[in-house]
Structure formats: structure tokens, C-alpha cells
């Protein structure tokens with residue numbers, strides 16, 4: 001399809017648009033219509049409505065009763081790394097507890113890798129994500145932890161996504177073990193200067209064994225002064241100050257949110273900060289899952305993301321996270337799909353994605369199933385038949401005919 005051509009997708013059994021208006025009047029709630037059609041033109045959604053009233057277009061795709069939904073927005077992923085940690089995973093499943101220190105194994109491998117090796121691994125993961133319906137993804141640094149290695153990680157990330165996150169504050173590297181304050185100075189100074197031009201976001205792992213509240217606040221403030229918006233790894237391994245730090249910094253998102261006090265929940269709702277839940281990490285570390293129901297019932301905005309990384313959550317699959325969210329976190333199928341699409345868009349402060357109303361970027365998934373519920377109903381089964389990104393078919397196949 002060339003840019004000038006329009007495509008009509010018709011015969012859609014269920015079209016998830018996320019263009020509903022909930023009770024609180026905020027637009028963008030979960031919404032879906034049956035027997036629908038959608039027109040793509042110039043990379044955007046040009047029209048949606050009943051199939052019986054669909055306008056003409058240059059090309060026609062027959063969805064044959066299958067579901068169409070917005071492409072997934074994976075707002076939390078660590079994709080620039082070398083090596084793997086399957087032995088650590090197997091040992092953990094055999095009973096050894098997870099420790100944040102495992103990150104350093106990947107840091108060592110990443111520092112030693114060539115640009116070409118890092119890029120090849122990154123592209124493999126990006127292709128994997130696209131095939132599973134992820135049309136927007138965030139990508140963090142954080143496995144370099146030197147000025148040149150962090151800058152290199154962000155440069156590679158910027159080759160594949162605009163949602164690039166500087167995570168120099170992932171963990172204190174071994175060479176600064178005796179001088180963690182010196183490492184924070186580096187992260188806020190020369191490393192930030194080298195990294196900010198390639199990044200949109202700054203992130204910090206605020207946790208026992210990583211960075212404390214004051215350090216995290218200083219790092220986010222330095223990032224903001226350099227033009228980067230904040231996001232925080234918060235309250236993953238135990239109760240702590242991460243959510244409070246995120247709210248005070250005006251962060252877009254607090255990620256993990258596994259161990260929350262009532263004050264934390266209030267802070268997420270009132271700031272507001274999107275609560276990004278990463279059930280792949282709880283799956284991969286055999287930890288309790290976050291309490292999604294408590295957050296949603298309190299009025300928090302919840303996003304779902306993969307946390308794709310070689311240590312705690314080596315999955316790139318948003319459908320897997322949706323299935324976990326429904327089965328283990330008591331989200332409804334509608335809530336889980338919304339959180340994996342519109343929720344991720346909010347966590348990235350994007351209004352052009354996560355929904356399929358007219359004017360939205362034409363990022364969409366054709367499922368090999370009649371409804372969105374199948375993503376959790378048939379866990380582990382490949383059900384993404386085709387994927388469009390900005391109106392272009394980028395994965396899967398469809399039968400399309402000239403009109």
C-alpha cells in the first residue's frame with residue numbers, strides 16, 4: 001500500500017476502539033463495537049463504524065468476523081543488553097531468592113559486547129514484539145553504567161523507538177561500591193550530559209539495594225533540568241518510598257507497584273501517576289502479584305507492560321501479560337486490554353496511540369479470534385494474525401483485494 005491509498009478493513013467481529021466515555025467524564029474508556037469496519041488513510045484511522053455503512057476505499061481487507069484492537073503500547077522494557085540468565089532463572093525456580101544484584105551479570109556482558117551484537121539482539125526483540133502486536137514500546141538503558149556505555153545504549157534504543165529512557169540509576173556498579181554518592185554525582189552530571197540528547201525519559205530504580213528516596217529525587221530533578229520527564233521503578237521488592245518520590249517528581253508512571261500502602265495508592269490517584277504493573281516480573285521471580293483491583297477500584301490509571309529484560313521477566317509478550325493480569329490480578333478482560341493499549345499510551349503521555357478513533361495513528365492488530373477476551377481465554381497461543389503500524393502492514397498476512 002502506498003501512502004496515498006486507503007484501506008478498508010471490514011467484517012470486523014469486534015472492533016475495540018477505547019473511545020468510550022466513562023462515568024467520570026474522562027474520554028478514552030474501553031469501548032468496542034460488533035460487525036464493524038475501519039478505514040485507514042495516510043497512516044491514520046480515517047473512519048470507524050458499522051460494516052454496513054462503510055465507505056469505499058482503494059483496498060479492502062475482510063476480517064471474516066475476527067477482532068481488531070489497538071496495537072499494544074509496552075511502556076516498560078529493557079532491550080539493550082547482551083547475554084542471558086537462564087541458569088539464574090532455573091536456580092530461582094528451584095528455591096533461591098531473587099536479588100537485585102543479578103543485574104550486574106548483564107552489565108558485565110553488555111559492556112563486553114560490540115555495537116553490532118547489541119543491535120542484533122535489540123532488533124531480534126523488536127521483531128518479536130511487533131509479531132505479537134506491540135506497535136509502540138519504551139526502551140531503557142541501564143546495563144552500561146559508564147558514561148560511554150550508557151550513551152551507547154541510548155543511541156541504539158533511539159534507532160528503534162522515540163520512547164527512550166535514561167536509566168543510569170539502575171544499580172550502583174561494582175567500581176562505585178565504596179562510593180555510591182560518587183556514582184549518583186556521575187549519573188546527575190557527566191553521564192546525564194552524554195545521555196540526555198538521545199532520551200525522552202529519566203528513570204531510577206528506587207528500592208533497597210538500589211537507590212534511596214533522596215538519591216532518586218536528586219536524579220529525577222537533574223533529569224528534568226536536562227529536559228527529561230520522569231518515570232520510576234517503585235515498590236517492586238518491598239514497601240518503600242518509590243511511589244511517593246514519583247508523585248513528588250511529577251512522574252508519568254510508577255512501575256511495579258507491588259507493595260503499596262494506602263498512602264501510596266492515594267498518591268497515585270491524586271498526583272496523578274499511572275501505576276504500571278509488570279506481572280511478568282512477579283511470574284519470573286515467583287513473587288506475589290500487584291493488587292490491580294485495589295488500584296482500579298481506588299480510581300488509579302493502570303497500565304500493563306512486559307518489563308522485558310534478561311533477568312526477572314524475559315518475555316516480550318503483551319498477550320502473556322494480559323492473561324496473567326486477568327487470571328492472577330483479577331482484572332477483567334476489558335480492563336487488561338485497555339491497560340495494555342490505552343493505559344500504556346497514558347504511561348508514555350501519548351494521545352495518538354492506544355485507541356482507534358478517527359485521527360488516531362493506525363496502529364492495530366487483527367486477532368485470529370472473534371473477541372479481545374481470547375487473549376486471556378487462550379493463553380500461550382499465538383493469535384495475532386496481522387499488525388499495522390502507522391497504517392502499514394508490518395507483521396502477519398491478510399488477504400486484501402483492490403476495491
Ligand SMILES: [Zn+2]
Nearest residue numbers: 076078233307
Ligand atoms: Zn524494569
